[in-house]
Structure formats: C-alpha cells, structure tokens
Amino acid sequence: MKRKTALLTAAIALVSAAMPLVAQSAPDVLTFTNGDKLTGKITKGTGGSVTFHTDMAGDQAVDLAKIKSASSTTNFVLIRKVKKTVARVRDLETVTGKIKITDGKLTITPDQGAPETVAAGDIAFIIDQPTFEKQVHQKTPLWKGWTGPLTAGFSSVQSTQTSITFTGAAALVRTMPSLPYIATRNRTLVNVSETYGKQTTPTIPPTTPATPDTIVKTNLFHADAERDQYLPERNLYMLGTLSYDHNYSSGLNLQQIYGGGIGWTPIKTAKQTLDLKGDVHFEMQQFIANSGEPDVHLFGSTFSEAWTYNLPKKMVFTESGNYIPGWTENSVYSANATAMLTLPVWKQLAASVSGTDSYISNPAQYYKPNTYTVTFGVTYTVK
Structure with a gap:
C-alpha cells in the first residue's frame, strides 16, 4: 500500500511539474471575421497588423480589422507611435503584457495593472518581450545579429x-x-x-x-x-x-x-x-x-x-x-x-x-x- 501511495505521489509530482511546460508551449489561436482559424504563434506586430506564424503556412501578416479574436500566451512589448526615432530606450512609450484582439481592437494586459485598449493608429511595433530585453539590456555576441x-x-x-x-x-x-x-x-x-x-x-x-x-x-x-x-x-x-x-x-x-x-x-x-x-x-x-x-x-x-x-x-x-x-x-x-x-x-x-x-x-x-x-x-x- 505504501509503495502504491509513493508511486501515485511521484506521478502527481511529475504531472504538476510538466503542466507549466505544457502551458508554455500552448499555441495561440487566431479566428478571422469569416470564421476561419489559424493555430500557431503571434510573433510580432507593425502598425495595424500582426504577424502570425504557423508550421504549414509560415509567417502571415494579418490586419487587425480582419481578426475576430486572438490572444497571446506570452508577454509582448507594445511600442506606441512617436513623431521621430528616439536615441534612448527610456524615451519610448511602451506597455508590456499579454495581448488580446477582439473584433479588430487590441487590448494589452500587464502583469500588474488594468487592461488597456490601444487604437491601431497608435501602435508602432509589437515585439516579444525576450527579444526586446535582449536587444536593449544584453550585449549581443559578435557572431550574432x-x-x-x-x-x-x-x-x-x-x-x-x-x-x-x-x-x-x-x-x-x-x-x-x-x-x-x-x-x-x-x-x-x-x-x-x-x-x-x-x-x-x-x-x-x-x-x-x-x-x-x-x-x-x-x-x-x-x-x-x-x-x-x-x-x-x-x-x-x-x-x-x-x-x-x-x-x-x-x-x-x-x-x-x-x-x-x-x-x-x-x-x-x-x-x-x-x-x-x-x-x-x-x-x-x-x-x-x-x-x-x-x-x-x-x-x-x-x-x-x-x-x-x-x-x-x-x-x-x-x-x-x-x-x-x-x-x-x-x-x-x-x-x-x-x-x-x-x-x-x-x-x-x-x-x-x-x-x-x-x-x-x-x-x-x-x-x-x-x-x-x-x-x-x-x-x-x-x-
């Protein structure tokens, strides 16, 4: 009996440890206004569109107006439009969080704070958080980039x-x-x-x-x-x-x-x-x-x-x-x-x-x- 209990406990521990990995690799789902769906990952965004990657079709730029619903499972950095290129990162207007698109409108939810809906005309770029942090705060090796x-x-x-x-x-x-x-x-x-x-x-x-x-x-x-x-x-x-x-x-x-x-x-x-x-x-x-x-x-x-x-x-x-x-x-x-x-x-x-x-x-x-x-x-x- 004790042996069965130990095995059950070990199995539960393994499943619990694996759950974050499963959640992390969960795909994003994009639904078009006509009902068609794509399963893959939101990779980036520019202006009034986002780029969606699928294993079968590769990268596809999709206008926000054509999206019925989509949401990311990972954090992104949204950079607002500014009048000119800035020299310092701290001069950028950014919001970091998970993004959700509903009927062509984009909402970003920070880890701490209230969700914020951003008009397509105010979006300059959307970049995944690891890439943004690597470019801004880390030194890129000479053989990369x-x-x-x-x-x-x-x-x-x-x-x-x-x-x-x-x-x-x-x-x-x-x-x-x-x-x-x-x-x-x-x-x-x-x-x-x-x-x-x-x-x-x-x-x-x-x-x-x-x-x-x-x-x-x-x-x-x-x-x-x-x-x-x-x-x-x-x-x-x-x-x-x-x-x-x-x-x-x-x-x-x-x-x-x-x-x-x-x-x-x-x-x-x-x-x-x-x-x-x-x-x-x-x-x-x-x-x-x-x-x-x-x-x-x-x-x-x-x-x-x-x-x-x-x-x-x-x-x-x-x-x-x-x-x-x-x-x-x-x-x-x-x-x-x-x-x-x-x-x-x-x-x-x-x-x-x-x-x-x-x-x-x-x-x-x-x-x-x-x-x-x-x-x-x-x-x-x-x-």
Whole structure:
C-alpha cells in the first residue's frame, strides 16, 4: 500500500511539474471575421497588423480589422507611435503584457495593472518581450545579429577547350540595436566577393615537340569592412574602413585602403535606404611581378553611395558606387559600381543577377583599365 501511495505521489509530482511546460508551449489561436482559424504563434506586430506564424503556412501578416479574436500566451512589448526615432530606450512609450484582439481592437494586459485598449493608429511595433530585453539590456555576441545575402554561381565546360568559372559574394550587415524606433548606435558591414576562372586551350594542330597548352586565368577579389558609430539622434555617423582588391585583368596584384570619414543616411524607410559616405585614407597599389610597374603609395578619398530598394513580390534591388581619387598622385584614381536584383524562390533562397564595373586609371602595361562582370547565381539570405 505504501509503495502504491509513493508511486501515485511521484506521478502527481511529475504531472504538476510538466503542466507549466505544457502551458508554455500552448499555441495561440487566431479566428478571422469569416470564421476561419489559424493555430500557431503571434510573433510580432507593425502598425495595424500582426504577424502570425504557423508550421504549414509560415509567417502571415494579418490586419487587425480582419481578426475576430486572438490572444497571446506570452508577454509582448507594445511600442506606441512617436513623431521621430528616439536615441534612448527610456524615451519610448511602451506597455508590456499579454495581448488580446477582439473584433479588430487590441487590448494589452500587464502583469500588474488594468487592461488597456490601444487604437491601431497608435501602435508602432509589437515585439516579444525576450527579444526586446535582449536587444536593449544584453550585449549581443559578435557572431550574432548578422543579416544579408550570400551568393554563389558556378560553370564548367569540358571539350577541346576546358574552362571553369566560380563566383561568390557575401554582403553582411550587423546593426545594433535592430529594434525599430530606437536610433542605431553602431553598424558593422562586411563585403567579400570573388570571381575565379581558368581556361585551357591546346595548340592546334599539335606540334613536335609539343607546345604547352595556353592557360588563361581570371581572378577578381574584393573584401572590405566598415564600422559605423552613429551620432546621437542623427542620421550622421563616423566610420572607419579598410578594403583589399586583387584584379589579374588589370595587372593589379593588391590594392589596400585604410581610412576614416563620415556618413549620412538621408533616406531610411521600410521600402528603401540610401547611404552617402566620404573618407580620407592611405592607399597602396602593388602590380603583378612581371609587369615592371612600381608600387604606388598615396593619400586619397573614397566618395560612395549605397541604395537598397524593396520591390513588389519581395524582390530587392541593391546598387552601390565608389569614386576613389588620389590627392598626392592626381593621375591615380579608380571607380566601381555594382547592381544586383534578387528574386525570391523559396523561403530564404532567391535567384539573383548582378553586374559589376571596375575601373583603374593606371593599369599595368598592356592591360585594360576597365573590368566588367555579370553573375547569375543563387542567393541565400542570412537572418
């Protein structure tokens, strides 16, 4: 009898311990005004809509006016609309609690306090409490918080001539904090791209003794990193930057740039972003060994712009350009421009087409100053 009592007590204890876990994982239920239902989780909200996640349909933005009833099982932070972006978290008007939507009206119930109904026009954003606390009060590790596309393309030809071409690129951005309506403190950008090709052509007709095959290599490499530190309550920021370029097509073995300057973001909306930048830097150019060209050391500047535009159907167009004049060597300057269009395919995968034009005023002897590349590839967006 005692043994049965002990087993019963243990079973009750296990069930009691498991109940909070069951309650915590309980799904949210959203009912539309037409009676249809979705089972999943409310994840966030913007303006007059909330995003509802289901395992089958993924994320769906639903207007509050179309919701008959919905409620969250976890706490959210509701940020009220303000006239401008604020620099400090304490300047935000927030309410924390569980949200409930009834006939298109949203009510938030704090853990302590009376429920409050908030008009759709007064809602800026709704963010789950753990994400808000992590962004505001915790330090994000360096390897987290990165977003941006990773692109790759490959081609191979096997015939009388053989050739192989590989292209790859990464354009990653880390913005802190990433919460809307809170001014950006800092931003880190890392860009890497490479186009490598090798073509082998045999001597036709063959000779005796045999003439070695003709091998032509293409190798274009670019890498840069930038750290932006934003000024309080402004779209201006101080920046530090470095970049490395390698281009066999212009006889350039390595170009290095190290500098600092100032940037401005005149446009920053959900649809598009425009950045304008300028710096003063030290620049060094080294040409391929057999060109006979001397190394170049100079001071110069980089004037650049970068534009991102969100098109319909989740298509994204990005474009950037740089003009790099030399101040201590007026005859030395370079420029480059890139444009890319991504078309969504499935979840975070997209097809992409991009074009890059690079120019250098002082290529190695017998090399052309201009290099143009077009890339068709597959893009994966890091989130």
